[in-house]
Amino acid sequence: MPTNPFHTPPPPQDFAATDPPVQQRSRRVRLNRMRRHLWNHVVTGLAVLSTVIVIAPLVAILAYLIYKGASSLNLAFFTHIPAPVGELGGGMANAIVGSGMILAVASVLGIPVGIGAGVYLAEFGRGGWLAAAIRFTADVLNGVPSIVMGIAIYSLIVMRQKHFSALAGGVALAIMMVPTITRTTEEMLATVPHAIREAAYGLGVPRWRTVLSVTLKTASPGIITGCMLAFARVAGETAPLLFTAFGNQFWSLRLNQPIAALPLQIYVYAISPYDEWHRLAWGGSLVLIVLIMVSVTLVRIYANRGVLKGAS
Amino acid sequence: MSSPIISVAQNPRQTDPSGAPQGSPVQQDVGPEAPKSAVRQFLMSRSSGKAADTTFSAIMLMCALSIFAIVLFILFILIARSKLSLSQFGFKFFTRSAWDPVSGDFGAFSFIYGTLATSLLALLVAVPLALGVAVFLTELCPQKLRAPISFVTELLAAIPSIVYGLWALFVLVPIMRDQLGPVLTKYFGWTHLFNGYNFGLNLLSASIILAVMILPIISSIARDIMLAVPISQREGVLALGATRWEMIRMGVLRNARIGIVGAIILGLGRALGETMAVTMVIGNHPEIPKSLFSPGYTLASVIANEFSEATGDVYLSALIEIGLALFLVTIVVNVIARALVWAVTRGAPARAH
Numbered sequence: 001m002p003t004n005p006f007h008t009p010p011p012p013q014d015f016a017a018t019d020p021p022v023q024q025r026s027r028r029v030r031l032n033r034m035r036r037h038l039w040n041h042v043v044t045g046l047a048v049l050s051t052v053i054v055i056a057p058l059v060a061i062l063a064y065l066i067y068k069g070a071s072s073l074n075l076a077f078f079t080h081i082p083a084p085v086g087e088l089g090g091g092m093a094n095a096i097v098g099s100g101m102i103l104a105v106a107s108v109l110g111i112p113v114g115i116g117a118g119v120y121l122a123e124f125g126r127g128g129w130l131a132a133a134i135r136f137t138a139d140v141l142n143g144v145p146s147i148v149m150g151i152a153i154y155s156l157i158v159m160r161q162k163h164f165s166a167l168a169g170g171v172a173l174a175i176m177m178v179p180t181i182t183r184t185t186e187e188m189l190a191t192v193p194h195a196i197r198e199a200a201y202g203l204g205v206p207r208w209r210t211v212l213s214v215t216l217k218t219a220s221p222g223i224i225t226g227c228m229l230a231f232a233r234v235a236g237e238t239a240p241l242l243f244t245a246f247g248n249q250f251w252s253l254r255l256n257q258p259i260a261a262l263p264l265q266i267y268v269y270a271i272s273p274y275d276e277w278h279r280l281a282w283g284g285s286l287v288l289i290v291l292i293m294v295s296v297t298l299v300r301i302y303a304n305r306g307v308l309k310g311a312s
Numbered sequence: 313m314s315s316p317i318i319s320v321a322q323n324p325r326q327t328d329p330s331g332a333p334q335g336s337p338v339q340q341d342v343g344p345e346a347p348k349s350a351v352r353q354f355l356m357s358r359s360s361g362k363a364a365d366t367t368f369s370a371i372m373l374m375c376a377l378s379i380f381a382i383v384l385f386i387l388f389i390l391i392a393r394s395k396l397s398l399s400q401f402g403f404k405f406f407t408r409s410a411w412d413p414v415s416g417d418f419g420a421f422s423f424i425y426g427t428l429a430t431s432l433l434a435l436l437v438a439v440p441l442a443l444g445v446a447v448f449l450t451e452l453c454p455q456k457l458r459a460p461i462s463f464v465t466e467l468l469a470a471i472p473s474i475v476y477g478l479w480a481l482f483v484l485v486p487i488m489r490d491q492l493g494p495v496l497t498k499y500f501g502w503t504h505l506f507n508g509y510n511f512g513l514n515l516l517s518a519s520i521i522l523a524v525m526i527l528p529i530i531s532s533i534a535r536d537i538m539l540a541v542p543i544s545q546r547e548g549v550l551a552l553g554a555t556r557w558e559m560i561r562m563g564v565l566r567n568a569r570i571g572i573v574g575a576i577i578l579g580l581g582r583a584l585g586e587t588m589a590v591t592m593v594i595g596n597h598p599e600i601p602k603s604l605f606s607p608g609y610t611l612a613s614v615i616a617n618e619f620s621e622a623t624g625d626v627y628l629s630a631l632i633e634i635g636l637a638l639f640l641v642t643i644v645v646n647v648i649a650r651a652l653v654w655a656v657t658r659g660a661p662a663r664a665h
Contacts, residue, residue: 040555047452050444051461054531057524058468061479068482116375124369125376134376136650141383143578143646144639145585147612151619151635152386155393175382182379208368236472239587239612243619263474267588270478278482285475296470 062289069286072279077287082249082265085274092284094251098166098260102245103235105170105255110177111227115216117178118185118223123211135186138179149175150240158244166252166259169245173237177230184226188219225299232295236288238263262288386639394633396625405633411598411614413622418630420637422600426515426608429601430590431583433519434526439576441523442530449531450538451560462535469528477589480521485512485593488520493605507603513595516604521589530579537571537656538564574652581645585638587612611638 076091083090117134125131153172158164192215200210216223241247246258247268262284269281391398397405401418408419445465449458489512496506541564549563565572595607596617611634622628
């Protein structure tokens with residue numbers, strides 16, 4: 001720092017001379033200081049306590065679920081259809097297959113639409129008012145209760161067809177998947193560096209090819225993550241299936257007929273008065289939650305590995 | 313599908329038999345004697361033409377517009393199917409508490425009351441805890457613990473409603489009936505909140521399980537919002553000699569308050585529409601509950617319970633009208649919440665779970 005001849009530095013101030021010594025500070029100041037530090041510790045303690053209180057139910061639920069569920073799982077659970085009331089044994093094979101079919105229908109319908117909407121938001125409509133409005137609507141749609149989806153699809157499909165069907169259940173779940181997939185797809189596409197797109201344009205690749213084989217491909221791990229999250233979310237949904245898929249005590253592989261689903265079966269068994277059915281409900285819950293936890297954990301590991309490693 | 317890119321690159325070789333240095337396609341295009349290969353012409357006319365791009369962007373736009381369509385369609389179909397009840401009961405539907413399927417007399421007030429009571433009670437329990445977790449995760453937590461704890465709270469959000477319901481029905485309800493209930497009546501009976509016979513299937517059980525379910529939503533959004541507060545705010549307050557709590561209060565919470573309100577309202581939206589777990593433990597009794605130990609009924613659980621056995625058009629139409637009310641209320645709540653959250657995070661997506 002160059003010295004300035006016109007600037008004389010202020011004389012060093014002797015704080016020790018002007019401030020009263022520590023011992024003579026007023027009682028109020030000391031009390032205030034103590035109060036502040038005490039309060040600091042109290043609040044820190046409360047924050048830690050609330051974290052413990054929040055984690056406790058998860059541990060309680062999982063532990064109880066594993067304890068009750070594991071004891072009721074056996075081979076018959078996965079290979080048999082439900083036994084009539086009063087008979088021991090029986091399983092949920094039809095519900096597991098039914099859930100799989102409904103989820104397959106939902107994925108086939110929901111994933112392309114969701115990704116398409118995400119592509120529009122990120123690639124074509126970026127910055128426009130239409131994209132902002134669609135984004136907002138997607139977020140709002142995400143918060144619409146699942147039971148409302150159920151009665152809307154009931155009114156649209158079941159009332160027309162005059163019977164419940166697996167297809168209707170699939171459509172209801174597909175609608176629930178769309179907003180989640182749209183938002184994650186958009187988010188992931190936005191992280192793709194613009195240079196990659198420009199490189200493709202520079203080679204004369206048309207825009208649609210750029211989006212399909214360059215941008216989407218670069219962002220694909222993130223998009224798959226989003227799809228799995230949406231899948232995990234709707235896999236446990238019961239309310240939209242109550243009046244669409246309806247449930248079925250027997251084998252059914254037809255999309256046009258009522259079909260059993262794991263969450264529905266758990267609900268029916270849980271509110272029934274029979275111990276044997278309660279046992280099956282716990283087993284079903286364990287299967288359901290393992291399915292969901294595995295997909296969420298996979299997503300987490302995948303996402304942590306760096307979605308776009310090497311892309312930038 | 314990879315042919316267009318490759319053929320574009322290979323084209324110069326085909327069109328240039330003289331062996332001139334390659335990689336100068338511009339020159340060849342300009343030259344009048346260089347004829348365009350059939351492949352290139354095909355590509356020019358089809359895939360790289362304007363038509364392909366327009367078609368593609370139109371398809372993507374259709375997908376995006378389908379989101380609008382879904383919301384409008386739900387609204388339209390719910391209004392259309394509830395016309396019967398709308399015209400018969402009018403606005404009074406929401407202020408009367410009669411619910412008599414036999415004589416065809418319907419009013420939704422007791423369900424609205426039940427929904428509001430359970431949701432607000434759940435918020436009362438969940439908000440302080442959720443904010444505590446968010447503060448702990450953003451400000452106090454050692455770096456090593458941060459990821460596992462966030463992961464655990466996200467897992468809590470991934471558990472399906474039906475599993476919460478099952479747990480509440482077989483674990484929480486007995487505890488409420490045999491252990492917690494008598495204690496509450498003994499010590500807090502003077503508030504008249506805990507009077508009446510306690511079956512365990514009551515408003516309080518429903519509110520507790522609801523609180524557990526909305527906790528992760530509120531805490532994860534509040535955490536995202538607190539992380540969005542610039543570090544310089546914290547440093548500024550600390551530099552003035554504040555303790556850590558004063559830093560959190562003045563530097564973080566005050567800056568994030570709008571977004572936190574948004575997160576709470578988002579949690580409220582989730583609580584209003586939650587169906588399965590509440591249906592399983594609330595007792596399902598269409599009467600205005602007099603204490604926290606009375607069974608109640610919510611908008612969502614009356615639909616879940618009675619929709620598939622509703623006989624008669626008016627009954628069905630009344631249930632669909634309840635669905636319509638639920639839809640409109642959650643839309644309004646979500647719009648407010650999203651607007652508040654967006655105001656803070658500037659359009660960065662708030663995670664819903």
